Amino acid sequence: MIRTGDEYRAGLRDGREVWIDGEKVADVTKHPALKPIIDVKARMYDMAHEEAHRATLSYVEDNQRHSVFYRPPTEQKDWSDKIAAVDAVMKDIGGVVTRVGDETIGEMWSLQDGRDVLAEIDPRFSDNIDHHIRAVIEKDVFHVSANTDPKGDRSRAPQDQDPDLMVHVTRETDAGIVIRGAKYETAAAYADQAYLKPTVGAWANDKLSDYAVGCIVKMGAPGVRHICRAGFAGRGDPADYPLANKFDEVEALVVFDDVLIPWEDVFFYRHTKAAQFVRSTLHRYSAFPYVLRLLYVADMMIGTAMWNAKQTGLDKLQSVREKLADLVCYREGINAHLTASIAMAERSPGGLLMPQQSMLYAGRVFGCSNLPNMMHIARELCGGQICVTPNAAAFNSPGTSGWLNKFYTLNEEWEAEDRRKLLAFGRDLLNSDYAGHRLTFVQFAQAPHFNHLAAVYNSFDFSGPLDFVRKAADLSDKVTGRPQ
Template sequence: MIRTGAQYLDGIRDGREVWIDGEKVTDVARHRAFAPIVAAKARMYDMQHEAAYQADLTYEENGERHSLFQQPPTTQEDWWRKWRSVDLLLQDAGGIVTRVGDETVGEMWSLQDGRDILNEIDPRFADNISRHIRRVVALDPFHVSANTDPKGDRSRPITERDPDMMVHVVKETSAGIVIRGAKYETAAAYADQAYLKPTVGAWTDEKESDYALGCIVKMGAPGVKHVCRGGFAGRGDPADTPLASRFDEVDTLVVFDDVLIPWEDVFFYRYTRAAQQVRATLHRYSAFPYVLRLLYNADMMIGAAMWSAKQTGLEKLQAVQEKLADLACYREGIRAHLVASITLAERSPAGLLMPNQSLLYAGRVLACSQLPVMMHAARELIGGQICVTPNAAAFHAAGSGAWLQKFYTLNAEWAAEDRRKLLAFARDLLNSDYAGHRLAFVQFAQAPHFNHLAAVYRSFDFSGPLDFVRRSAGLSDQVLGTPK
């Protein structure tokens, strides 16, 4: 059944070992770096129970109500509903949250699509996947995904590195496998469980088989240690960091120090072909909510730039309108790919409905590769005050406040405080440490850019262009063969 916010908070108070800034955290839900984003996730759980939202955020099956985000999609309407639900969540939150579960549970559905390959190892492993998908629906956990290993010196063969640089199995027992190593994962410190999977790679060398591992890890299990990067929340006045103070999703180096994984939580291990399958199909569902979040990010850039133009009276200038149109084209390009990927959705091997793969992956390339350009376009529209404006305390201090009120008041309609708020928002969105972190995160969160392009190459149907040119140029069927 759908959980409440209180049940979620109780679930992460399980004695887990969490470190941040050299401090051992006693209560993740209350710590200054985690409290805002944990509260946002708890709010999402509570919204599922409220009459105003329940019909849009949940679905009923066999007399029980479940989270819509955990529902395996089988129809186009399932995807439209998921989109509408994200919209409701973010409108309620007043900002963008990315790693909250709906973008990672889809990786489990991809595993189910590859169950025939897993059956080659052991039919129990494929059954484990189906059972875990049902378990996620039934228990509504905060499910995240562990992807990137530290890897070490990649100029050296994997056999010559410290074996712990990539997660691997060190022992089999009657109870399960024991693993060591580490993974980077956003939100792990305040999640319930993670799908641990192979890192990006070709997975063609059998020497790598010890690292070809897929399983579920409970984030509070013995031997799991969370070493987090410093958080942006709690650093200063929230008036100066309206986004970072509320929506920082803390990244974690999750250390697995001889962690026991019960057999029922193992999907595959020591099998490079399974690792190949996972890496090739991992994002066929999860790329959708990931790209969808960038649509909202585009809305934020458009809104900040347009409000700045309105405040300063520049919105009627052609040059300003052209740059705003560039932002709008970027935004609509993302939306067009998402809409088309649903409209032309494809049936998966397991019978689910996956967004059209070529269109979805092409949309991800557009959204991620053009984001730095669009961020700079928004900076240009907002102007130099984004980087030189004093903080909120200076606006409210007796000595400096009067001068700032004078020079930041634009007219009778736009007072200094509104101008300060917009510039603080725009700085946090485009120019702050948090903005730089989010930009880097977008470039690598689902995979690096070359992997995005590889996904497009694998999913695009080249047969149409090949056949068209073969016919138009009069090329020989006997030489080239008929494209398939």
């Protein structure tokens, strides 16, 4: 059954240990740094119950209503339904959120695709995968993903330094395994559970390793401690920082201090072959909703730059139109990769319909690697006023409002307040601390750029270009190699 926003909030009051700015949080749903983004997620739950959005955000199976976001894709319509659901949410909340569950459930589908491989390694855990995918659907939990460890000195093996710098199994019990370590994780403090998986590391060369573990961790479980970074919400007037005060997705260093993982929540452990398999297939589904978010980031940049050009009358200049066209090409490039990946979708080993892999991964590289340059183009189009305009308080102060209204009123159509609002939005989108944080987040949220390129290399079918050149260059028929 789909949950309501209040049911989601109630689930977060489970005694979880959350710290932010050196203070232990009594109730995450009320803390000023966490409440805004929790309210956004709660709004998503409530939308699914409303007549205007129910058909877009949910589906019925066995007389039960479930979230479209968590429905395993078996046909192209499932993907178009997910796109429509994301569109409805983004337009309703008026911004972009990344970690809300639909981009992490795909990692579980990838795990299910490999259940036979994992069963060959250790048959005890393969049924757990199916159980948890069903549980996410039926309980409508907020499911996130834990990936990056602190790691420590990268030139040394985990065993040669503090072993807790990477998550590892310390012992087995009749009830399950016990883990120690830490992971950096977005949205953990206000999620229900996380899929904890191994990071990329040199230990993967070992046949067996206590660091090769994959499991579900309940975010309120004993021994789980969330140490959050400082939030952007509440730092300034929402009138000056409209995005940071509503859409900051707070990350945390999640510490696992001898956390018991019940056997039914374990997918694999100690087997590096399983870890390597998981790392190679992890994003075959989740990259799609992740890249889809960049489409809306591009729309915000285009809209901000175009409104600025219209306000100032510069939309008639060819040089301005050319830069706007650059932003449009970026946006449509993302759209083209996503559209093509679904049009050319492939059947996965587990029977699901996954986006065409090399097209999807190439789209991720295109969207992420070009974002910094596109943000700079948008800054140019907005001009220097986004970094020098006074805050809203100055526009409302009797001592300064008259002057600011005089100099920020453009014409009969564009008065000072609309001009101030647009410039504040542009600053928060492109120039603020929050904007810089989001840019860095995009570059690493689904692994670093070299890993993105490796995914493209490993998913692309080189046989076509190789065969084309073999024939064009009249190479020997014995030349049939694929990249190693």
